[in-house]
Amino acid sequence: MDIREDLEYTREHEWIRREDDGSLTVGITDYAQDQLGDVVFVEVRPVETDVTAGDMIAEVESTKSVAEVYSPVAGKILNVNENLMEQPELVNSDPYGDGWFAGIAVDGEIDDSGWLSPEEYKDLTE
C-alpha cells in the first residue's frame, strides 16, 4: 500500500497536502481507493461552499459501495477536480495525484490535532 511521506492523513482515509499558499488539497488514500474498488462516480460540493471540519465535501461511488469524503478543517472550497466528473477512475489510478478531490481555503488556524502522520496512518491500515 502506497503511503506518501510528504502528506498527512485522517482516520477516514483522506490525505491532506499543505500548499505554499496556505490552502489544503484533499484526496482519498491508496488504501481507501483499494477498499472501494472501481470508482464509477464522484460528486464534489461546489467551489465557494463553506465547510466546517467533518463536513462532507464529496461522495465517491464504486461498483461496491458509496463513501463520503470529509473536510479536515473549517474553511471554504477553493477549487475542485473537475476531471473526476468524466474520469472517476483517476481516483483508482492516481489517488495522490490526478485523483485529488478539492482544495480548501482554511478559515483561521489549522486544527491538525486529529490528523495522522504517515507512520500513524500506516499503523491504522495494518
Place this chain on the structure above:
Amino acid sequence: MTQRSPLYQLHDGLGARFTDFGGWEMPVRYGAVLDEHRAVRNHVGWFDVSHLGRFTCRGAGAVPTLSRLFSNNVDKLEPGRTHYTMMLNENGGVLDDLLIWRWEDDEFWVLPNAANHDMVLAAVAGEPDVEVEDLRPTTVMIAVQGPKGPETLAEIVGGAPKRFGTTRLDIDGDEIAMAGTGYTGERGGELVVPLSRADSIAEQLTSVGAVPCGLAARDTLRLEAGLPLWGQDLDPEHTPLEAGLGFAVDWDHDFVGKTALETQRDNGLARHLVGFRLADRGIPREGYPMRTPDGAEGIVTSGNVSPMIDDAIGMGYLSPIHHRDEIEIEIRGRWVPARRASPPFHR
C-alpha cells in the same frame, strides 16, 4: 463455518480478493471489476461458482417430486435440457430460484442458490422414492461466459453445450458435465468438474486467455442482463408473477404455491419488478425508495453502474398504478430522475 472453494489456492495465486457469499469465501475480484465485466461482454471470462448448490435426484419418485416442489413442469423438460424454475411457499413467495438439468427420464441435477442448497436438498430428499447425492463435496463448478465462450470450451474440454442443453464429456476417465447456462447474458456454459481435474481446467482456461472474474463482476453482469438475484430481487415475500418471471411457472401441473399464484393472477398484482435507467448522476442501491409522478411507490432491489452503457441501472418493486415511464429514485435525500427500461440494459 465459512467454506472455501477447492480452487482457493489457485485464486490466491492469481491475486484474488475474497468475500463471503452464502457461507463461502469466494473471489470477489482479481483486478478491476470493470475490466472483468468488459472481458466477459467482449471476449471470455471464467468464474469459480463452486459455492452454487448442486445435487442429483434419481429414482421413480424424481418426476413427481420435482413437479410438486417446483413451479416449472419437469414433465415437459426433455432429457439433455435444462430449465429455470422456482421453489415457492404456500403464499407463492420465492423460497429459491434454481436450475434443473435433466439427464435421463429419472435422473436430474438440481442447482439451487448457494444459501438454499441445504434447504432444497432436504425438501427433495424427504420425498418418497428419490435418491439424492450432494455434488458439492466432490466437484467444483466453473462458469465460462462470453462471446468466445463456446470456442474456449471446445478448446479446453473438446465441446460446448447448446443453449440450455446439457452434455457430459469424458476426459481421460474424468466426467465433465456441462450445461449451456450462465448468469451473465452471454454465451458459454457452466461446468461441473471432479476435484481431481479442477486446477488443471482453471489453469487451462486462464492460459488460453479466459479472464478470471469474481463475484463483483458476476453481479454487474447479471444486473445488466436483467437477471434477478435471490435475496435481493427475489425472496419469500414476492412471487414469480410479481417478479415478471411467469415463464418459470407452468399452470398444467400441481405445485406448492399454485393456488396463491392463481388468485394473484386473477385478481391482479399489487406490485411488480421494473427495470430502470438513471437519467442523472448517482448510483441507485438496494433499499433506496422509488416513486412515480402519478403516485406509485416502491423500493430498489438492485442497482449499480452499467459498465457497457456508462449509466446507472437498476430494478425494484413498484406498485402498478403508474402509466408513464418516469420514475424517481431517492439517492441519499435527493430524488433523481430515471426512466423505466427493459433489460437487457446493454443491448
